[in-house]
Amino acid sequence: MKNRVRNTNSSIKSGDLLLSEQPFAFVLSSKEQGNRCDNCLQKGKVLKCSGCQFVHYCGRSCQKDAWGDHKWECANLKRVAPKVIPDGARMLAKVINRLNRGDGHSYRAFYSATSFRMWKDLMSHYSDLKADVKRMDHFTSLCGVLYEFLRDISLPNTVELMGMYGRMVINSFMILDTDMNSVGTGIYLGSSIIDHSCDPNAVVAFDGKTINIRAIQDMPTLDWKQIRISYIDLMKTPYDRQTELLKNYYFLCQCHRCMDETQIKYVHAAKCLNSECVNPVNIPWKDNLLLVRKAENENGKENGKEYSEDIVPVSKNGVIGQDSLCCEECGTKYTESHVQTFIKTMEFTHEHLKSMEGASVSYVDVCKYCLDRQEGVVHPLNVMHAQTLDHAFDALIQMQLWERACVYAEKLIPCFRFYYGQKNPLLGLLHLKYGKILLYKMDLNKALHQLKCAEKILKITHGDMHPLYREQLLPLLHQAMVES
Structure with missing residues (x-):
């Protein structure tokens, strides 16, 4: 295609x-085996391949494709089974x-009428x-698996294989x-030209295995050198985002959002004791x-990976003593x-967020x-507060505790706007889930809102034309409009 x-x-x-693109190569996640089709990735009734007994398809069309x-x-796969x-x-x-x-070496993935990317x-x-x-x-362990798995293919030498692994x-x-939710992994040659920003002007959405890149800002013309998407989850401190990008992509992000000291003030902030004041108070x-990490030069690193790690001051005059904190x-x-109450709350939250990291259910x-x-201790936009709310909301939905889920959703929406921006798929999905719960509870006016x-975000x-918009959102929106 x-x-x-x-x-x-x-x-x-x-x-x-x-840009809309098919993958150069892709795999369905092994945790989804038997639940989704290995070709179209759609969830539903699937049948095993009669040969390997491992891969599943939803029908003859996908199997043939x-x-x-x-x-x-x-x-x-049949030879190494049941591994x-x-x-x-x-x-x-x-x-x-x-x-x-x-056609791997000659395949061209066009991202404009005349420009394309190849594997090399x-x-x-x-x-x-x-x-x-x-x-x-990880590379060494994969090589061991490949030597056993691909006996019918002459493997490249170690240097070439490591280059493939890196790509x-x-x-x-x-x-x-x-x-x-992640259901697989794909390599998209054309889309790989897009760089990262923590304040992106485009977003990625998938329809099955098809990747779609959409603009979320108006632009006078399309310049691919200026298009940015986010590679990572943005609901983190700048330091944590930068650390993840360094670890996985080997660059230090210095986008304006990471360097914005006004925004940094909120990420670990306490709530002001004055109930009328919404200002963040920074307590170390x-x-x-x-x-946040600040680079020593404009390229984001010097002498390989050297950079300075700045402690952001909690006031204009530097870190102030606890006896004069205001x-x-x-x-x-x-x-x-x-x-001390704030410190103990942050330590307690940090410990429990780490324990829930990677867990299938909170x-x-x-x-x-x-x-x-x-409550009343950390600022409503504190990142640990936002992460806790996010875990709680998902857990309550799984347990069908709708009343409490609504309470947390209301508090979570401003957090999503702050960390993800006004036009992010995750914010749109949060509104959709919240609206669906409200519709179930027959709180029709709130559900419609x-x-x-x-609808405004997901469009x-x-x-x-996306299934999320057409098959999930529009029927709920129509129901809410009719019943209200």
Whole structure:
């Protein structure tokens, strides 16, 4: 299927589709095996491939469409069964197969009428990989799997294989379903030209395995050198975002959002003791608290990976003593007792957020206990407060505790706006989930308002033909309008 590209000479409006692309290589996540089709990635009733008994398809059409890519893999999967090939090894095997047996070296992925990317154009970050102990261990383990799995293919030498591995890990996209959950991984050559920003002007949305890049800002013309998407979750401190980008992509983000000291003041802020004041109050709650990294030069690094790590001051005059700590806006003073309460709350929340990291389900009671301790202590836009609310909201939905979910959704919306921006798919999805709950509770006016907010955002981020918009949002919006 040919890529759909945008004419670069025309002006760009928010919501315009810039690029629609099929993957160069992709894999369904092993945790989704048996739940989704390995070709279209749609969820539903699927049947096993009669050969390998591992891959599943939703019907003959998908099986036929995938056979050109699967036929070499089928025999190898059958031979190593019942071993399950790790997703990374399976993806790298698909890349090797396409490069050795197919059109991998000559394939052109167009991102404009005349511009394209090829496999060789992808950056491998070879020198960075060699210095990355964790990734080298991963590469070594994948090589062991590949030597057993691909006996019918002559593997490249170690240097070439490591270059392929680097291109794979640096340029892969997580393929997301309509609920923004990861269901697979794909390499998209054209889309890989887009750089990162923590304040992006474009967003990624998936329809099955198809990646769609849409603008979320008006632009006079399409300049791919100026298009930015976010590679990571943005609901973190600048320091944590920068650390993740350094670890996974080997660059230090210095975008204006990371460097905005006004915004940095909120991420670990306490709530002002004056109930009429909304100003954030910064209390250093642990030693050597780092909120942002500042590069030593304009390139983001010097002498390889050297950079300075600045402790952002909690006042204009630097870190102030606890005995004189006060709100810069209204002058309300903090006692030693207030400071210790904030410190203990932050430490407690930090510990429990780490324990919930990567868990398939959050613990409702733990989240509630954290939020109770945070009430009146941490600022409503404090990132740990926002993360706790997010965990709690998802857990309450899974447990169908609708009343409490509504309370948390109301508090979570301003946090999502602050960290993700006004036109982010996650914010649109939050409005949609909240509106759906309100509709179930027959709170029709509020439901209609939330669903209209979702409609405004998702029409921009997904387009009016996307299944999330057409099949999930519009029927709910129509129901809310009719019943109200």
